[in-house]
Amino acid sequence: MERHRLIPRYRDGDRKIEAGRDLFSIGSSGKSIFNLLEGWVAVYTLLEDGRRQIVQFALPGAILGVLPSRRAPATVGAQALTEVAVSVIPVSVLTSHSQADPEIGMRLARSLAHDCNLAFDHLTSIGRRSARERVAHLLLELFTRYRAQWPGNRSEEMVLPLTQEQIGDATGLTFVHVNRVLSALRKEGIVQFHYRRLRILDPDRLIEVAGVDPEIAMSWLERCPWA
């Protein structure tokens, strides 16, 4: 858990948040940033009519809620998918620490650059891939990122704390269609996903269906996004 901290010895802002709750909501002020220490978080946007898009899944080490300017309100919200531990860092604390240690600003920049790259990848997936490719791509990404957190873990199984509806919100599909895609992948013996348990049955075919270049898969191998 210590290795995930942006500001090593700052502990005053540590909080626990239960699954389902928002760390911060759309429209919030951005007076603090959130350094995720444990658990899964979904960052999402909403349209007026209730359509929802998950734009990012955050794992331990992620930094959330960074606004480009101090007066811009957040256009995204962040929901805990599991129980979550975060370090809440007021912007004032961040700026004072970054003045003492210029490395902090650069770490923050690296983390944001990482998020940008993931977002670009996600964008490409949604914009240019078929439903089948998108779902495969997402499962592979999440599996890879998850596994990188537990070095040496060789299991092909994991708890993926998502519903099919959330997968739909992330891939730009309806949950009905996500279901059909998952059924097909299951019948073909590629992956199994049932009630939050994901099992990769045939990694090679999954990679093929997802259409990912091993190069790119490597960029998901974060333990700490700024390292």
Next chain:
Amino acid sequence: MERHRLIPRYRDGDRKIEAGRDLFSIGSSGKSIFNLLEGWVAVYTLLEDGRRQIVQFALPGAILGVLPSRRAPATVGAQALTEVAVSVIPVSVLTSHSQADPEIGMRLARSLAHDCNLAFDHLTSIGRRSARERVAHLLLELFTRYRAQWPGNRSEEMVLPLTQEQIGDATGLTFVHVNRVLSALRKEGIVQFHYRRLRILDPDRLIEVAGVDPEIAMSWLERCPWA
């Protein structure tokens, strides 16, 4: 032009690049970052089979080519849409300057946070909006961002250096469909876009079709993304 510089007095890396050329390509090393001073740039990804996705349009003040780690090769390329002026900053120069001035890291972070927010918005558009909404949204975004660069400008017309195919690559549509959407918007007297000239005929209806909240439109009002 000076107001767009991340590192105020660094001029050694200044370059001009002609329209159509890449500032950097997919797979490049990331030994330098690119501070856009003048012109338009499209940041894109490619899939193996040639499908292309434009993930970002960069305007003066943007910072491009920032990699999360020093050894990750770029998964995106950046193409000049117009003639472009950039300041090419070697990472070594960046790190040495940022040690002297901690503000530089934070500026970089703000710029990246801005890019992330735009990417999230773009993601939402592609994932959850109809073709018509997406195109309207993109035109409105680009018009707003462009206009913010020329404070006081009240013209409803601009040069938008894009082909319909590039609009398709940005919105995740085919150029044929983009054409149909643009024809419809033109017939309805909302916008006109012909050979790189964009004219907004009915701003209110465009905003309505795009389905944007004025709040969000404000977040596009960058003059310098880190200011």
Next chain:
DNA sequence: CGCTGAGTTGAAACATGTCAACCGGTGTGG
């Protein structure tokens, strides 16, 4: 035991993609 949230399946509607033909401007070489 009935309720609720998640998942599953089928049929039909619809948005967008594909393919193909054609237009108009522009630059180039004979």
Next chain:
DNA sequence: CCACACCGGTTGACATGTTTCAACTCAGCG
């Protein structure tokens, strides 16, 4: 100066992927 090719744009007919709507199952839970 004409012929031609090329690029971007335009339009129609048709194919297809995805959504919508609706009904139903299953598991967990008060």
